[in-house]
Amino acid sequence: MAMHFQAIIRAVAVLGIGLILAGCAEDIGVDQYGRKVAVERLEGQWLVINYWAQWCAPCRTEIPELNALEKQLKEQSVQVLGVNFDALQGEKLSKAAQDMGITFTVLAQDPAERYQLPRAEVLPVTYIVDDQGRMRERLLGEQTAAGLTARLAALKAEG
Template sequence: MQIPIDVLIVACLCLAAALVSGCDSNSSSGKNVTYSDLSGDPIAVDGKVLVVNYWAEWCKPCREEIPELNQFQQSNQDRVQVIGISFDDLPVAEIRRQADKFGIAFPVLPREPEARWGQPRPQVLPTTLLIDAEGNWRESLVGPQSLESLEQALSRVVPSVEGESGAE
C-alpha cells in the first residue's frame, strides 16, 4: 500500500512541529532549562527556588540590596539559587566588571532569558522574580529587598520552610 504524498508531507510537518515545540529550552514555564553564568559554567538550579534579580549599575537601590541577596543565597544555598540579570544590554565583560565592582557573589546571566518565565520585562528596578522548584513563576518583588523580606517571600513560595531561615 502506498501512502499519498500529501498525507506523508502533512504527517512529517506535524511530527516536526511536535518535536520542535517539545525541545524549546526557553519555554515560558522555565522547566528543563539550563542556565550558564558569565563564564559559561552551568548554574545548578534543579530542585531549587530561583530568586531572579534584575539590577543595573545606575540603580542605587539595586546596589544597596546586593549584600542582602548575597547573604540570602549563602543562608539558603541548599534550597535557593539567586541569579542576577543586568537590566542593561551590555557585553559580558562589562557585566562582569559591574558585578565584581558591586560584590555580587551569586551567578549572573550573560543575557536575559527570552521567555522570562512568562513575565514581562520589569519596568522598575530592582525587581526580583520568585520561580518555584518546578520552574513556575510565583511572585514578583518590586523595589529593594532585605534579608527579612526575601525570607518571607520564600515562605510564601515554599510554605514548609517557614521559620527555617538557614541562618544561624
C-alpha cells in the same frame, strides 16, 4: 558473521549518538565569569531572580542583602540569580558585577522567556520562581534577605 558485524556497528552507532546528545546538555547561557550555567543546576530549585543596573541606587543597597540570602539559603534548594538590566555581556558584565560586589551568579542571558517573567520596567525588580519553574511572585523595589526569606517560606507553605 556479517549479521554479527552489523549488530556491532549498530550498537557503536547508538552509543556514539548517545554520547553526542549527552554532550549537548541544555544550558541557559553563561555567568559573569563566562562559565556555562547548566539547566540541571537550576531544576528543582527555587529561584530568586533579581534585575539590577549599576546606575540604580536601590540596586546597590540591595546587592549585599542578596549576597547574604544566597549564602543563607544555599543548602535549602534556593538559588539567587542576577540579570543585568542593561544586557551587559562578557568583560563588561564581569566588571559591573565585580564593581557592584555581587557574589551570586549573574546570568548573561535573560531567563525571562524560559520562566515567563513579565518585562522588567522598573528597578530593582525580583521574581520568585518555584521548584517547578513557575513564577510565583514579582517584587518591585529594594528587597532584604529577611523579607525574601519570609516570602519564600510563605510561598513554599502555600504549595
